[in-house]
Amino acid sequence: MYKRVIWIILDSVGIGEAPDADRFGDVGADTLGNILKERGQLQVPNMEKLGLFSIDGTALPKTDMIPIGAYGKARELSKGKDTTTGHWEMTGIETRQPFPTYPLGFPEELMEEFVRRTGCKGYLGNIVASGTQIINELGNEHMKTGYPIVYTSADSVFQIAAHEDVIPIDRLYRICETARDLLTGEHAVARVIARPFVKDGNKYVRTPNRRDFSLKPSEDNLLSYLTEAGYRVTGVGKIHDIFCGTGIGDTVHTKSNIDGMEKTMDFMDTQHEGLIFTNLVEFDSTWGHRRDVEGYAQGLEIFDKGLSRLIAKMQKDDLLIINADHGCDPTFRGTDHTREYIPVLVYHKGMDRGVNLGTLNTFADIGATIAENFGVGPLPIGVSFKDKL
Numbered sequence: 043m044y045k046r047v048i049w050i051i052l053d054s055v056g057i058g059e060a061p062d063a064d065r066f067g068d069v070g071a072d073t074l075g076n077i078l079k080e081r082g083q084l085q086v087p088n089m090e091k092l093g094l095f096s097i098d099g100t101a102l103p104k105t106d107m108i109p110i111g112a113y114g115k116a117r118e119l120s121k122g123k124d125t126t127t128g129h130w131e132m133t134g135i136e137t138r139q140p141f142p143t144y145p146l147g148f149p150e151e152l153m154e155e156f157v158r159r160t161g162c163k164g165y166l167g168n169i170v171a172s173g174t175q176i177i178n179e180l181g182n183e184h185m186k187t188g189y190p191i192v193y194t195s196a197d198s199v200f201q202i203a204a205h206e207d208v209i210p211i212d213r214l215y216r217i218c219e220t221a222r223d224l225l226t227g228e229h230a231v232a233r234v235i236a237r238p239f240v241k242d243g244n245k246y247v248r249t250p251n252r253r254d255f256s257l258k259p260s261e262d263n264l265l266s267y268l269t270e271a272g273y274r275v276t277g278v279g280k281i282h283d284i285f286c287g288t289g290i291g292d293t294v295h296t297k298s299n300i301d302g303m304e305k306t307m308d309f310m311d312t313q314h315e316g317l318i319f320t321n322l323v324e325f326d327s328t329w330g331h332r333r334d335v336e337g338y339a340q341g342l343e344i345f346d347k348g349l350s351r352l353i354a355k356m357q358k359d360d361l362l363i364i365n366a367d368h369g370c371d372p373t374f375r376g377t378d379h380t381r382e383y384i385p386v387l388v389y390h391k392g393m394d395r396g397v398n399l400g401t402l403n404t405f406a407d408i409g410a411t412i413a414e415n416f417g418v419g420p421l422p423i424g425v426s427f428k429d430k431l
Contacts, residue, residue, distance in 0.1 A: 056369020265289025
């Protein structure tokens with residue numbers, strides 16, 4: 043048994059189109075492969091050592107390096123390609139009914155109720171939009187009227203943007219909480235997202251004070267099982283938000299990927315058992331959705347450098363798991379997530395050879411492996427690969 047599992051999610055780092063990518067309009071998407079193809083090189087020696095470039099069935103170049111970790115890729119069963127469905131499936135929850143989306147904006151009666159319940163005098167937007175574009179298109183009007191900017195995307199999200207001086211952060215969070223209470227039943231979107239911004243020179247830019255307000259998941263999941271069994275479960279980044287606090291003990295929000303890695307290593311100094319569960323969101327929010335290939339590549343390289351420090355801090359009874367939750371190919375059309383396989387890398391200091399995990403049939407195999415390790419479950423879905431480690 044591994045006393046402690048450090049589980050890091052590289053948000054949106056997909057590794058090639060899934061078998062059902064055509065149903066999502068994502069044929070040809072390949073976040074990692076297309077970044078490497080466009081950039082020409084990617085210096086991630088630590089992930090390479092764990093087996094990233096040894097994964098079968100990808101467009102990544104093969105390496106002569108003999109990996110020391112377990113490596114493979116996983117496909118998603120759930121009907122979706124977003125943060126919520128991806129993370130929930132990892133912990134044993136299959137989303138069989140897609141969350142509602144609003145390609146034409148939210149119904150007028152719903153928005154009228156939003157205004158009534160929140161006390162806002164009005165709203166701007168209510169369209170499908172890129173978050174960085176809409177705040178610059180409607181930012182000046184927002185400053186004049188004080189109305190929050192509401193928008194959505196191809197994902198099941200109700201996003202509310204506001205300048206931090208016009209609608210203070212605490213007030214914006216309360217508005218989002220009210221919207222979360224409103225959006226139930228047929229309008230039960232996966233997430234309500236607070237999107238604070240400020241002005242920087244001649245343009246408006248988003249701040250790191252984003253907050254997600256998710257639906258509450260079923261308690262038949264890995265995190266709840268661990269907590270009920272008395273294990274400590276810590277969420278770093280937006281993990282607490284994704285699971286609406288279900289099964290989470292300690293939690294800390296983060297400002298960036300670097301901050302997320304630092305907070306993870308801080309917990310490694312004080313938490314010597316249980317699960318440390320981290321989401322690094324910048325790959326998705328800062329580079330994937332903004333179609334910034336170079337920023338994405340540099341972010342991966344910076345993470346890889348931090349990974350060497352994290353591995354050095356690992357104890358002999360630690361298990362490290364690194365994987366993604368969906369894709370967000372910055373070279374692909376549009377600005378939305380992409381339906382892709384995710385890479386899976388696993389390591390502990392007792393490993394003296396690489397292990398090819400092949401293709402996992404569900405993200406839940408990862409959660410099932412953690413569940414078996416701690417003697418909880420079984421999860422509703424997923425097959426453990428612990429005996430291969």
